[in-house]
Amino acid sequence: MSSIDTARERSGQVRFWNDPVKRGLALQAGLIAFLLLVVWAAWSNMMANMSARGLVFGWDYLSRPASFAIGESLISFATTDSYGRALVVGLLNTIRIAVVGIILTTILGIALGVMRLSSNPLLARLVSGYVEVVRNTPLLLQLFLWYAIINSLPGPRQAVHFGPGMYLSNRGMKVPWIEWSPTLWPVIAALAAGLVGILALRRRLIRKRFETGDAPPLWPFALGLLLVPPFIALAVQGFPTTFSVPELQGFNFTGGIELSPEFAALLTGLVLYTAAFVAEIVRGGIQSVYKGQWEAARALGLSSGQLMRLVILPQALRVIIPPMTSQFLNLTKNSSLAVAIGYPDLVHISNTTMNQTGRAVEAILVFASIYLTMSLLTSAAMNWYNAKVAIRER
Amino acid sequence: MNAPLPNVMAGPLAGARRISFVRGETLPQSPPPDDVRLSVTKRVVRTYFGTPGNAAITLACVLILAWLLPPLLNWAFLKATWTGNANACREAGGACWAFIREKFWFSVFGLYPFELRWRPATVLVIFAALVAVSAQRRFWSIKLVYAWVGTLVLMLALMGGSVLGVPVPGLAPVPTRLWGGWLVTIFLAVFGMALAYPIGIVLALGRRSERPIVRFVCVCWIEFIRGVPLISLLFIATFIVPLFMPTGVELDRLVRAQIAFVMFAAAYMAEVFRGGLQAIPKGQYEGADSIGLNYGQKMRLIVLPQALKITIPAQVNTFIGLFKDTTLVLIIGIFDFFTTLRSSLGDANWLGFATEAYVYAASVYFVCCYAMSKYSQRLEASLNEGQRR
Numbered sequence: 001m002s003s004i005d006t007a008r009e010r011s012g013q014v015r016f017w018n019d020p021v022k023r024g025l026a027l028q029a030g031l032i033a034f035l036l037l038v039v040w041a042a043w044s045n046m047m048a049n050m051s052a053r054g055l056v057f058g059w060d061y062l063s064r065p066a067s068f069a070i071g072e073s074l075i076s077f078a079t080t081d082s083y084g085r086a087l088v089v090g091l092l093n094t095i096r097i098a099v100v101g102i103i104l105t106t107i108l109g110i111a112l113g114v115m116r117l118s119s120n121p122l123l124a125r126l127v128s129g130y131v132e133v134v135r136n137t138p139l140l141l142q143l144f145l146w147y148a149i150i151n152s153l154p155g156p157r158q159a160v161h162f163g164p165g166m167y168l169s170n171r172g173m174k175v176p177w178i179e180w181s182p183t184l185w186p187v188i189a190a191l192a193a194g195l196v197g198i199l200a201l202r203r204r205l206i207r208k209r210f211e212t213g214d215a216p217p218l219w220p221f222a223l224g225l226l227l228v229p230p231f232i233a234l235a236v237q238g239f240p241t242t243f244s245v246p247e248l249q250g251f252n253f254t255g256g257i258e259l260s261p262e263f264a265a266l267l268t269g270l271v272l273y274t275a276a277f278v279a280e281i282v283r284g285g286i287q288s289v290y291k292g293q294w295e296a297a298r299a300l301g302l303s304s305g306q307l308m309r310l311v312i313l314p315q316a317l318r319v320i321i322p323p324m325t326s327q328f329l330n331l332t333k334n335s336s337l338a339v340a341i342g343y344p345d346l347v348h349i350s351n352t353t354m355n356q357t358g359r360a361v362e363a364i365l366v367f368a369s370i371y372l373t374m375s376l377l378t379s380a381a382m383n384w385y386n387a388k389v390a391i392r393e394r
Numbered sequence: 395m396n397a398p399l400p401n402v403m404a405g406p407l408a409g410a411r412r413i414s415f416v417r418g419e420t421l422p423q424s425p426p427p428d429d430v431r432l433s434v435t436k437r438v439v440r441t442y443f444g445t446p447g448n449a450a451i452t453l454a455c456v457l458i459l460a461w462l463l464p465p466l467l468n469w470a471f472l473k474a475t476w477t478g479n480a481n482a483c484r485e486a487g488g489a490c491w492a493f494i495r496e497k498f499w500f501s502v503f504g505l506y507p508f509e510l511r512w513r514p515a516t517v518l519v520i521f522a523a524l525v526a527v528s529a530q531r532r533f534w535s536i537k538l539v540y541a542w543v544g545t546l547v548l549m550l551a552l553m554g555g556s557v558l559g560v561p562v563p564g565l566a567p568v569p570t571r572l573w574g575g576w577l578v579t580i581f582l583a584v585f586g587m588a589l590a591y592p593i594g595i596v597l598a599l600g601r602r603s604e605r606p607i608v609r610f611v612c613v614c615w616i617e618f619i620r621g622v623p624l625i626s627l628l629f630i631a632t633f634i635v636p637l638f639m640p641t642g643v644e645l646d647r648l649v650r651a652q653i654a655f656v657m658f659a660a661a662y663m664a665e666v667f668r669g670g671l672q673a674i675p676k677g678q679y680e681g682a683d684s685i686g687l688n689y690g691q692k693m694r695l696i697v698l699p700q701a702l703k704i705t706i707p708a709q710v711n712t713f714i715g716l717f718k719d720t721t722l723v724l725i726i727g728i729f730d731f732f733t734t735l736r737s738s739l740g741d742a743n744w745l746g747f748a749t750e751a752y753v754y755a756a757s758v759y760f761v762c763c764y765a766m767s768k769y770s771q772r773l774e775a776s777l778n779e780g781q782r783r
Binding site: 048 | 448452455458459604607611618621622629630633634637638639640641721732748749752764767
C-alpha cells in the first residue's frame with residue numbers, strides 16, 4: 001500500500017465507494033428500498049385490481065357456508081358447514097395421506113433398498129429395473145395410470161376378494177375396521193402399559209449385559225408384553241365384537257372402512273414413487289459403511305442379524321435419515337397432486353373455495369403457509385438430529 | 395509356488411525354544427478362487443441356487459416374471475393393433491398403437507396451425523442438433539453458451555413470430571394458446587433451466603454473503619420456494635400474478651407459468667450451487683484474496699469455475715426433476731406434451747385407449763430422463779478422472 005493511500009485513510013479521506021463497510025451498507029439499503037418498492041407496487045396494483053373486480057381482501061369468507069359436498073372426510077361435514085371447516089377437512093385429508101404414505105413408503109423403500117443389494121443378481125436386477133422406471137417417469141402420469149387401473153376394476157358385485165372381508169372394486173378398497181366403543185379404552189391402556197414394560201425391561205437387560213457380559217434376548221419378552229396385556233383386557237370383558245366387516249348389500253358394500261378410488265390411486269402412486277427414491281437412499285447409506293466394518297464385525301463372530309443391527313445400521317442411518325426426511329417432505333408436498341385426480345386434500349378444497357368465492361389470494365396464502373410451516377418444522381427437526389448424531393471430532 | 399519356503403526351524407533357531415505363534419511348516423495350497431475353478435454352469439447354479447434361501451428368492455422372482463410378462467407381451471405386441479381404426483383395435487383386444495400413430499404428430503405440435511408446422515419442426519431439429527453438440531465435452535467453451543443464447547432467441551422467433559414483443563418480419567405471429575405438445579414441454583424445461591441458472595448463482599452467492607440483509611432475503615426466497623409444493627407457485631402465477639400487474643397490462647399465460655418454473659428451478663439450483671461453493675477448499679478463497687482479486691474477480695475467475703464444474707451431475711439431476719415436473723402445468727390448463735396427449739383421449743372416434751396413451755407418454759419421459767441420468771453418471775466419472783488417486 002502506497003504512502004498516499006495510508007495518509008488518506010488516516011485522515012479519513014477514503015471515497016465512500018471504496019470503503020467496504022459503507023459500500024455494504026449502501027448495497028443493503030438499496031436492496032431494501034428496491035424490495036419495498038416492488039412489494040408496494042404489487043400490493044397497490046393488487047388492491048386496485050381487486051376493487052375493480054369487486055373483491056375485498058379479508059378472511060370473512062371462512063365463516064360463510066360452503067355449499068359443496070366433500071367425498072371423504074375424517075370429521076363430519078355437511079354442505080351447510082363453513083369454508084373454514086372445509087379447509088380443516090382438507091388439511092386432515094392431507095395429513096391422512098401423508099401419514100399412511102410415509103409409513104408404507106418407509107417399509108417398502110427399505111425392503112427394496114436391501115433387495116437391490118441382494119447377492120442374487122436376478123432379484124437385484126428386477127428391483128433396479130423397477131427403481132429406474134419409476135424414478136424416470138413423472139409422478140402425475142403414474143397417478144393417472146393408477147387411477148385408470150382402479151377405475152377399470154370390476155364393480156362391487158364382481159369385486160376382487162383378496163382376504164377375509166377385503167374387497168377391491170372400482171369403488172375403491174374395503175377392509176374390516178375396529179368399531180369404536182368404550183370397551184376399547186382398557187385395551188389401549190393395556191397396550192400402553194405393555195410398551196412401558198418393554199422399555200423398562202430393555203434398560204434392565206442392557207445393564208445386565210454390561211455387568212455380566214450376557215443377557216437373554218429381548219424380543220420374546222417384548223412380543224409377550226405387547227400381546228398378552230391387551231388380550232387379557234379383551235378376555236376380561238368377554239371379547240365384545242369390535243370388528244366391522246364389509247358385506248355386499250344391494251349394489252354396494254356396507255360396514256368396514258372404505259378407501260376411495262381417489263385415495264387408493266393417490267396412495268399407491270405416492271408410495272411406489274417415493275419408495276423408489278428411498279430405496280436408492282437406503283442402498284447408498286448401507287454401501288457408505290466401510291468394508292472394514294463388515295469384515296471386523298464378521299471377524300468378531302457376530303451373526304448377520306447382529307452385524308446389521310449393531311454395526312452397519314447405526315452408521316448407515318446417519319447417512320440415510322436426512323435425505324429420507326426430505327423424501328417424506330416431498331411425499332407430503334406431492335400429495336397436492338391430488339387436485340388432478342379429485343382426492344379432497346388441502347389444495348383441492350382451496351381450489352374449490354377460490355373458484356366459488358373468488359378469494360384466490362387468501363386461499364393460496366393459507367395452503368402455501370401450511371405447507372411452508374410443515375417444511376420448516378421438519379427441517380428444524382432435521383438440523384437438531386444432524387447435530388445430535390454428527391461424529392464428534394476431537 | 396511349490397518352492398519350499400525357508401524353514402525358520404531349520405535355521406539358526408533350530409533347537410531353540412519353539413515359538414507358539416510361529417508356524418513351523420508350510421501350509422497346503424488353497425484351492426483357486428471359484429471364478430477359475432468352477433465351470434460356468436456350476437457358477438450359475440451356485441449364484442442362483444447356492445443356499446435354500448437363495449433358491450427361494452430365484453424361484454419367487456421367476457414366478458413374478460412368469461405372472462407379469464406373458465400377459466404384458468401379449469397385450470403390447472402379440473394382440474396389439476398397429477394400423478386401422480378403433481374398431482379393429484377393440485376386436486383384437488390388445489394394445490391399440492394405431493391410436494398413438496394417429497395422434498403422434500398432434501402430441502408433437504399440438505394445435506399449432508397445420509400449414510405453419512415447418513416452424514416448430516425446424517425448432518425441434520435445431521434444438522436436437524444443439525443438444526447433440528453440447529453433450530460432447532470437447533465443444534465445451536464460452537462459445538457454446540453464446541450458441542445456446544442465440545438458439546433460444548431463434549426458437550422464440552420461429553415459434554411465436556416475435557421476440558419479446560418485437561415482431562419478426564416474414565413470420566406470421568402465432569399466439570401461445572396455439573402452442574402445444576413436445577414443443578411446450580421443451581420450452582418450459584429448457585427456458586426454465588436457462589433462466590434459472592444465473593438467478594440460482596446469484597441466490598447461492600447471496601446466501602453465503604457476509605451482508606446480513608442480502609443473506610436474509612436470499613434465505614427467505616430459497617426456503618419459501620422449496621417449502622411449498624410446485625402447484626402453489628403455478629397457482630400464484632395463474633391467479634395472483636395478474637393482480638400484481640398494473641391495470642391494462644397482461645402477461646401471457648405461458649409466460650406466467652414459465653416464470654413459476656424459473657423461480658422454482660432457481661431455488662433448487664441455488665442449493666446445488668451452494669453445495670459446490672461450500673465444497674471448494676478455503677485455501678482457494680484465501681489464495682484469491684491474497685493475490686488482490688476483488689469479490690467479483692475472485693468468484694468469476696477462481697471459485698465459480700470450480701464450483702460449477704463439480705456440481706454438473708447435480709445440475710443434471712435438478713434438470714431431470716424439472717423436466718418431469720413440467721407435467722404439472724396440466725393442472726393450470728397449459729397444453730404441454732402430456733396434457734395434449736390427454737386431450738386426445740376425448741376424441742369420440744378413439745374412446746377408451748387411455749392406457750396406451752399413458753404408456754406412450756411414460757416411455758417418452760423415461761427415454762429422455764434415463765438417457766440424461768446415465769449421461770450424468772458417465773460425466774461424473776470422467777470429471778473425477780483428474781482427482782482419482
